[in-house]
Amino acid sequence: MSTRHPGTGTGSRADVRVEEVGALRDGAALGTTPLTVLAGEPGCGRGTVLDRLAEELTPSAKVLVLRLAKLDRTLPYGAMFRLLVLLGGDRAEEEPARRSVLAMLARAGETTPTPETVAKIATAVFALLRVQTPLVVLVDDAQWLDEHTARLVSALLHRCTAETPISVVATVRTGAGDDLSESPALRGAFARLRASGRAKSRFLRPLSRAQSRSLLTGLVSALPNDGLVSELHTAARGNPAALTALVHGYRKAGALRIIDRTAYRVERVDRPVATEDHPLLLAVTEAGGGVREVAETMAMLCPLGTAAPGLAATALGWREDDLRAVLDRLVAERVLVRQHDGGHRFRVPAVRDALLTKIGPYASRSLAAQAVQAVWSGSASVSDPDLVLDWITQAGSLVDTRRAADELLENGKRVLFTDGAKAERWLHATLSWVTEPPARTVVLMLLSAAKALHYRAAEAGDCARQVLCKHLGHLEPAEAQELSVLFISGLAARGDLGELAEIAAGASPVLPDDPALMVINRAYALVLSHRWIEARDLLERARAVWTGSNHITADFGTMFLAACGVVLGDTSQLHTLIAHPELWRSGHLPQYNIEQRRFEVEMLLQLGELRQARRLITDAGMPLDQLPGANLFALNYLGGDWAEAMELARRTMLGGTDPARPLHCLLTHCAIRILGAQGRLARARALAADSRPAGIQHTIDHAESTVLGGLGDTEGADALLYSAARSADAGGYLLGTEDLWADLARSALARNKQREGEHWVRRSARTATQLDTARAHQNHYLARAAVHREPASARRAAAIARERREVPYESAMTLLRAGLAGHRPERSWTEAYELFGEVDAWYWRGRVRKLLRDNGFAGPGRTETTAENERLLAILVAEGLTNRQLAVVLETSEKSVEGKLSRLFSRTGYTSRVELAAAILTGDYLT
Structure with missing residues (x-):
């Protein structure tokens, strides 16, 4: 049985507090405990809990809601006046009594209440309340209750019985100055009621990680990925108001992106925070007495621990004792937390980040420089050395620039492969201090590499342009070749087709005029313009030119030529390279050897050769984390781990396409197939629409045609199949057409176009002969089986599928088609059903299940x-x-x-x- 979880995923704060609301509702409904005090941190959602509680109690009781503010403390019996007004005069017979009590309160408010007066007023008020039971009074921010009303609480609620059920649920803000300890009358009333079993307290704890996820889901109307949940939950420390404000800030800054109904953090955008409405921040920004200045200064310096107060006092020109007094106030307001070692931290990290954004640029630089000097001098230390490097980037020329440049350059190299954002930040700062051309060239090359390694092709190309235009004389030919490739990739990423066309024609004012480099650069520009045939022909014609050049240029030529072969239908060069790795000229260099193995693995995965790709990875001793995201996606897509595949697909698309890798383009059509096979048809179509401008057209059209077929739009599906065929022919593609011709053959057969079907069978045969892959052969056999009604062809296709069970989806589709073509339907469909189950292909599993039932075969x-x-x-x-x-x-x-x-x-x-x-x-x- 399925169990419904009320409120899950709806996103409001009350929904993530569903258990708390339920407990309060049940307690109020029972009426056994007249007073419940709900305490919680600022921004924890006390008010929204009361709102939902009011909704749930209203059908069974009269509910009155009082929302108090600080000014309410100053008006004697103010809260009681408001309660009686809310009680209303809808019962005419009770109106005289209500007016009499209001007048009594007005007179009593002018004097100090005596026990006799309190008892008299309590009796009169209770007489009004008991006739409207069951009654629930919800008081928000009860810490602002005036003292006169507070004195009535105990007397009123001690009069409650089972016959006169009255319940009060009051929220109070946790924090010195705001809780019950500051209201002697209310504190005394609560103590007396609790002693007699008539009062209890509850604490509204910070959200758990699961609750934060639920709240985020509702706020962004998408499923947040684990990384985004962890970052925001940590930054908000489980505080709903902070979490909500963070989401608004991330969206405003473009740091949150939704792909396939999943929300991700855009890592290249520095953490944006917009928590202006959070109570903790308001406690700082609206306070006088220098509180804001101290809080902002500590936001920068608090990582320095016990040294921070002294440094903050110096920065502000204050006496340290005066500054510590303000720190004590911030601790009391629960903005800061005093740590065991005497240092301070912000209770909610998001509040600290918000304060950092409010510091002016000069003050920020000055404080950062002060922090750096303290660390460099040994008078202070931090637990995270990278924070010092970030302070150096902020301080700029206010610190020793030579030492700063050395440290940033050294650490930029350290994180080059692991943390692109830090590498870029530190290397960018280094550039402002390095002026000598040779040294500047080194930094720019590192910066280009950092951007390229982390899929920022456009920005990497911009850096490469700077080097090629201004520092070409300081480059070795191999370095010039690498930067040329980065520059051309950047143009493709930006969609600069005009300059790409110029390079393809051999006319570029930026790129080196070395003959070999010119050939490779022209060929690469042609590849990125999807002009694969021209690129192959150029490389073949000028083979003698580029093979005689430096190792890197020669290897790029080898790589581009092999890639052209795979795309256009000639895999011989790829297999020669795999069999003879010594053909790679730079293969003896570790960093290039890794890239060459990656290339070979990628080509095999594009061809569907999972077993051979896995063997190559194992033989090369290559850790999987060294593979690009698109390669990892293909491994999981083919291997059947579709949940991981889709996560990798979304992450890869989040980082932007890498025009240097064809698999990035083919990744999208596989993701569309996954979504369609799982029944997520609208998501599949949305992904196709988003990806079509950047993808290889025929693969996107083909994948979407399957989705339209599932929706019953046969005409639309056929139109996309023909569009895919035209696009493939225009580009000379054979890669990605293996099952296209088979689908076109089946479509023709469904339209009684036998001769057309035979045409597509012939196309399929040529593709199988040229690519010579298991995928191509099994689809050719399926096309023959359907059009020529050949059981033997269906049997051959099924045999290949059974041999390729490690590729469950493709094998399942083949067995499904083989069964339809007459090859042992019950066995084929039963096997297909099991394989579809391995990848959660619910749509196709349902189709097979129906086939088994309709044909009288045993099913699940x-x-x-x-x-x-x-x-x-x-x-x-x-x-x-x-x-x-x-x-x-x-x-x-x-x-x-x-x-x-x-x-x-x-x-x-x-x-x-x-x-x-x-x-x-x-x-x-x-x-």
Whole structure:
């Protein structure tokens, strides 16, 4: 059975506090404890909990809500006046008594209340309240309750009985100056009520990581990935107000991006924080007495521990004792936390970050320089050495620039491969202090490499342009070649087709005029313009020119020529390189050897040769973390770990496409296939629309045609198939057409176009002969089996699929088609059903299950069938499909769909499509 979790994934603060709301609701409904005090940090969501509590209690009780502010403390009986006004005069017979009590309060407020007066007023007020029971009074920010009203609390609530159920739920802000300790009357009332068992307290704790995830999901209307959850949960320290403000800040700064309904942190944007409305920040920015200045200064210096107060006092020109007094106030306001060693930290890191953004540029530089000098002199230390390097970048010329440049350069090299953001930040700062051309060339090359390594091709190209234009004379030919490739990649990433065309024509004012380099650069520009045939022909014609050049230029030529062969249908050069690694001229150099193995693995993965790619990885002793994201995606896509594959696909797309790697373009069409196979049809189409401008056209069209076919749009699917064929022919592509010709053959057959079908079979045969891969051969056999009705061809295709069971999806599709072509349908479909299950291909699993049932074959049991049918239905509902579309996809009637939906909602407890979609999005839907 599925268990519904109310509120999961809806995103409001009350929803993530659902257990707390439930406990308060049950306690108030029972009426056994007249007073419950709910305490919590500023911004923890006390008010929103009361809002939801009011909603849930209103159907069964009269609910009055009092929201208090600091000024309410100054008006005697002010809160009681407001309560009686809220109580209303809707009962005419009670209006005289209510007016009499209001007058009594007005007179009593002019004098100090005596016990007799308190008892008299409590009796009169209780008489008004008890006739409207069950009554629940919700008081927000009860720390602002005036003393006169507070004196009535105990007397009133001690009068409550089972016959006159009155409950009060009051929230108080945790923090000196704001809690019950500052109201003697309220503190005394609470103590007396608790002693008699009539009061209890609860603390609203910070959100757990799971609750933060749920809140984030609602705020961004997408599933946040683990990295984003961890970063924001840590920065907000589980504080809902801080978390909400952070999301707004990230969005405003472009630091949050949604890909395939999943939210990610854009790492290249420095942490943006917009927490202006958070109570803790307001406690700083709206306070006088230099509180804001001290808080901002400590935001910069607090990592220096016990040395920070003295340095802050010096920076502000204060006496240290005076500054420590303000620090004590910030601790009392719960902005700061005093640590065991005597240092301080900010209770909510996001508040510190917000304060850092408010420091002016000169003050920021000055404080950073002071921090650096303290560390360099040994008078202070920090636990994170990288923080000192960031201070150096902020301080600029206010510190010893020679030492600063040396440290930043050394550490920029250290993190070059592991942390692109830091490497760029530190190397950029180094540039401002390095003026000698040779040294500047080194820094610019490192900066280009950092950007390129971390998939910032456009920015890497900009750096490369600077070096090529201003420092070409300081470069070796091999260095000039590498920078030329980075520069051309940057143009492609920016979509600068005009300059790419100039380079392809051999006319570039930026690139070196060395003949060999010119050939390679022209060829690369042609490749990135998808002019593969021209690139191959150029490289073949000028082979003698580039093979006689430096090792790097020669190897780029070898690589580009082999890649052209794979794309255009000649894999011989690739397999020669794999068999004879000595053909790589720079293979003896470790950094180039790794890149060459990566290239070979990538080409094999594009061809679907998973087993050979894995063997090459093992033989080369290559750790998987050395492979680019697109390669890791392909390994998981082919191998059947689709959850990991989609995570890698989204991360790769988040970083932007790498025009130097064709697999980046083919990655998208595989991701579309995954989504379509799982029934996520709307997401698949959205991804196709987003990716079409940048992708290899025929692969995107082909993948989307399958999705349209699933939606019943046969005409649209056929149109995309023809579009894919035209695009492939225009570019000379054979790569990515292996199953295209087979699908076109089946389409022709469905339209009774036998001769057309035979044409596509011939195309399929040529592709299989040229590529000579298992994928190409099995699709050729499937095309023959369908068009020529050859059982032997279906048997051959199925045999290849069974041999390739390590590629579950492609094998399952082949077995499905082989069964349709007449090859042992029951066995083929049963095997396909199992393989589709390995990758959670719910759409195709449902199709196979229906085939087994319609043909009278044994299928899965009733329980399994029901669960899988409901999961697929839930996924399709989450995709926004109408009942008519659901009927088409499920191959049933709209009336049947209505019945299925009714049973699904009844069994799971979800009450709407929105709730069901949220559960599917967050993974909370359970079968």
